[in-house]
Amino acid sequence: MIDFTFTEEQEMFRKAASEFAETKVAPKVGEMEATGEVCDEVVKALGEAEMMALTIPEEYGGLGLGYTVRLIALEEISKVSVATAMMLQVFALGIEPIIKFGTEEQKKKYLPALAKGERLASTAVTEATGGSDPTGIRTSYRKEGNDYILNGRKCFITNSHIADTITTLAKDNENPKAFSTFILEKGMEGFKPTREEHKLGMRGCNTGELAIDNCRVPGENLLGEKGKGMRVALSAIGDVGRGGMVGCALGLQAACLEASVKFANERILYGKPISNLQTIQNKLAEMKIDLEAGRLLGYRAAAIQDKGGRSSNEFAAAKYFTTEAAQKAAKMAVDIHGGYGCMEEYAVSRYLRDSFVLGPSAGTSDIMKVIVARWVLS
Amino acid sequence: MINLVVCVKAVPDPQQACNIRIDPVTKTLMRCEVPLVLNPLDKNAMEAALELKEQFDAHITALSMGPLDAEGIVRECLALGADQGILLSDRAFAGADAYATAYTLATAIAKIGPVDVVFCGMASSDGSTEWVGPEIAMFLGLPVVTMVEEIVECRGPQWKVKASLEHGYRLMQVQLPAVFTVTRELNTPRALVFSGIIKARKKLIVRWEIDDLGVPAEAVGLKGSPTIVSKLTTTESKREVEILTGTREEKAAQLLRKMVDSGVV
Numbered sequence: 001m002i003d004f005t006f007t008e009e010q011e012m013f014r015k016a017a018s019e020f021a022e023t024k025v026a027p028k029v030g031e032m033e034a035t036g037e038v039c040d041e042v043v044k045a046l047g048e049a050e051m052m053a054l055t056i057p058e059e060y061g062g063l064g065l066g067y068t069v070r071l072i073a074l075e076e077i078s079k080v081s082v083a084t085a086m087m088l089q090v091f092a093l094g095i096e097p098i099i100k101f102g103t104e105e106q107k108k109k110y111l112p113a114l115a116k117g118e119r120l121a122s123t124a125v126t127e128a129t130g131g132s133d134p135t136g137i138r139t140s141y142r143k144e145g146n147d148y149i150l151n152g153r154k155c156f157i158t159n160s161h162i163a164d165t166i167t168t169l170a171k172d173n174e175n176p177k178a179f180s181t182f183i184l185e186k187g188m189e190g191f192k193p194t195r196e197e198h199k200l201g202m203r204g205c206n207t208g209e210l211a212i213d214n215c216r217v218p219g220e221n222l223l224g225e226k227g228k229g230m231r232v233a234l235s236a237i238g239d240v241g242r243g244g245m246v247g248c249a250l251g252l253q254a255a256c257l258e259a260s261v262k263f264a265n266e267r268i269l270y271g272k273p274i275s276n277l278q279t280i281q282n283k284l285a286e287m288k289i290d291l292e293a294g295r296l297l298g299y300r301a302a303a304i305q306d307k308g309g310r311s312s313n314e315f316a317a318a319k320y321f322t323t324e325a326a327q328k329a330a331k332m333a334v335d336i337h338g339g340y341g342c343m344e345e346y347a348v349s350r351y352l353r354d355s356f357v358l359g360p361s362a363g364t365s366d367i368m369k370v371i372v373a374r375w376v377l378s
Numbered sequence: 379m380i381n382l383v384v385c386v387k388a389v390p391d392p393q394q395a396c397n398i399r400i401d402p403v404t405k406t407l408m409r410c411e412v413p414l415v416l417n418p419l420d421k422n423a424m425e426a427a428l429e430l431k432e433q434f435d436a437h438i439t440a441l442s443m444g445p446l447d448a449e450g451i452v453r454e455c456l457a458l459g460a461d462q463g464i465l466l467s468d469r470a471f472a473g474a475d476a477y478a479t480a481y482t483l484a485t486a487i488a489k490i491g492p493v494d495v496v497f498c499g500m501a502s503s504d505g506s507t508e509w510v511g512p513e514i515a516m517f518l519g520l521p522v523v524t525m526v527e528e529i530v531e532c533r534g535p536q537w538k539v540k541a542s543l544e545h546g547y548r549l550m551q552v553q554l555p556a557v558f559t560v561t562r563e564l565n566t567p568r569a570l571v572f573s574g575i576i577k578a579r580k581k582l583i584v585r586w587e588i589d590d591l592g593v594p595a596e597a598v599g600l601k602g603s604p605t606i607v608s609k610l611t612t613t614e615s616k617r618e619v620e621i622l623t624g625t626r627e628e629k630a631a632q633l634l635r636k637m638v639d640s641g642v643v
Binding site for chain 2: 009013051
C-alpha cells in the first residue's frame with residue numbers, strides 16, 4: 001500500500017521551516033522588494049537555521065536529511081518569499097556536484113563551510129549562446145601545466161554576486177565536444193561578477209553575469225572526470241535544480257491559494273463574502289487541485305531521489321506542471337483580488353511577478369516537455 | 379545538577395481557532411478537528427528551562443497529559459532541547475478539569491523524583507483557567523509564583539523572580555523546589571532547528587498510564603473533576619454592510635456619527 005502521509009518528523013521539519021520563514025524572512029520581504037538587493041540578514045539566518053546543510057552528508061558537517069526534507073523546506077520558505085527559496089535552492093545546486101562528483105579532498109575542503117553558510121555556492125552553466133542547450137556554451141579551458149586557463153562569460157547566474165564557490169561548466173579549447181566542470185572561487189584572478197540583472201520578480205535574489213578572463217584554475221579544482229563535465233553539471237540541474245524549482249513553485253501556489261481564500265472571505269460584494277460566488281469558488285478549486293496534484297508529482301520525485309533513483313524525468317514533469325500552475329494560480333489570485341491585486345500592498349502582485357521567473361529557471365516549460373517527450377518515447 | 383520539569387499541553391492550533399467546535403453533549407472542545415500544537419505560553423516555559431540548561435548542569439523533563447496525538451508536542455520539546463519526555467495518556471485521564479489535571483501531573487512529578495523547579499505556562503490557549511500551575515504546587519506542597527516575567531537570580535537554593543501584577547510587578551524570593559507559571563514577557567522562545575529534530579530521534583518518550591501512577595480512577599479524568607460545565611457556547615461575529623448615501627460631506631458626517639455612536643472614536 002502506498003502511504004502518502006508525511007512522517008511526524010517530516011511534519012516537524014515543515015514546522016521548523018515555516019517558523020523560520022515567518023520569523024526571519026517575512027520581516028525582510030518589504031526591504032528586498034524595495035531595494036531588489038540580497039538581504040544579508042536573511043542569508044545569515046539561512047545559515048544559522050542550517051538550511052544550507054540539508055542535503056550535505058553528516059560526515060562533512062551537513063545534516064544528511066535528503067531531498068524530501070529539502071522540498072518541504074523550500075515549499076515553506078517560498079510561501080513567504082520565492083526569492084529566498086530560489087536563492088537557497090541554487091546554493092544546493094552549487095553544492096550537489098561537489099557531493100556527487102567531488103574528491104575526498106574537495107569534499108573536506110568545501111562542504112563544511114558551505115554547510116554552515118560561511119561560504120555560499122552557485123553553479124554557472126548558462127551563457128548567451130547556451131543554457132537549455134549547454135553544448136552551445138563558449139566558455140573554454142586549456143591545460144597549462146597542472147592548471148587550467150578558463151575564458152568566457154556566464155549569464156543569468158543566480159547568486160552570481162554573493163557566491164564564494166561556483167561550479168562552472170567549460171568547453172575544451174581543443175575538443176569542442178569535451179566539457180569539464182571546475183570549482184571557481186571568489187577572488188580568483190580573472191574571475192569576477194559583472195552586470196547585475198534587474199528581474200521582473202524574485203527581487204532580493206541576485207542574478208547576474210560572471211566574467212572569466214584568463215582565469216588560472218588549479219588542477220585540483222577540476223570537478224569530476226576531465227571531459228565528462230556535462231554529466232556533472234546536468235545531473236545536478238536535472239535532479240536538484242528542477243526539484244528546487246518545484247519547491248519554489250509549490251510554495252507560491254500555496255501562498256496564492258491562502259491569500260485568495262483570506263481575501264475572498266473578507267471581501268463583501270452584494271452583501272456577502274465573494275467566496276460565496278461560484279465563479280470565485282471555481283478559481284479556488286482549480287488552485288487547490290493544481291496544488292495537490294503538484295505536491296503528488298513533486299514529492300513522489302523527491303522520494304525516488306531519496307531512494308537513490310534517477311528522478312530527473314519525474315522532476316521535469318513536476319517542474320513543468322508546478323511552475324505553470326504557479327503562474328495560473330498567481331493570475332487567478334490577482335483576479336480574485338480585483339483592483340487590490342494590482343496594488344503593491346497586496347502580496348499577490350508580487351506573486352504574479354515572481355511566478356513569471358519560475359518558468360525559465362532550470363529549464364523552460366518547453367524544454368521540460370522536450371525532456372518528458374524523450375522519456376515517453378525512450 | 380538541577381532537575382527541571384516543564385509541563386506542556388497540546389492545544390488546538392490557535393491560528394485555526396475559527397474551526398474549533400464544541401461538543402454539545404460533553405461541553406468540551408472537539409480537539410481532534412484542529413491540529414494540535416504546543417500551547418504558546420508553554421513555549422516560554424520550555425525556553426526558561428532551556429536557558430537555565432545553558433547556564434547550569436540541568437536535566438529537563440517535558441511532561442504532558444493528553445491523547446496519544448499529544449506525543450508530537452512532547453517530541454517537539456525534545457527537539458527544542460529537553461532531555462526526556464513523559465506523556466500521561468490513558469482513557470481514564472480524559473475529560474479532566476484543571477483540578478484533576480493538576481493532580482495527575484503532580485502525581486507524575488512526584489514519581490519522576492526530586493525536582494528543583496516545575497515550569498508551566500501561565501495559561502493554556504484553550505482552557506485559560508490559569509489554575510493548573512498553582513494546583514500542581516498545592517498537590518506537591520511546594521511554593522508557587524504565578525505570572526513570572528523575569529528570573530532575576532537563580533543561583534543557590536533561593537531564587538528571585540519578578541512576577542507581573544496589573545500595574546507593576548512583585549519581586550519575590552522563593553525557596554526551591556518551587557513551581558513557576560510564566561508569562562510571554564519572560565523570554566522569546568527559540569525556534570525549532572533541524573539538528574535539534576535529528577537529535578530528538580535518540581531521546582525517549584515514556585508513556586505512563588493510570589496504573590503507572592498508582593492513582594484511583596475516581597481521582598482523575600472526568601470522574602475526578604469537580605468542575606461542572608453547565609454551558610459552553612461559541613460567539614459569532616457578524617458583519618453588516620451599510621451603504622451610505624448623499625454627498626461626500628453628508629456621507630462623512632454620517633460615518634463620523636456612526637463611529638461616535640459605536641464608540642470607535
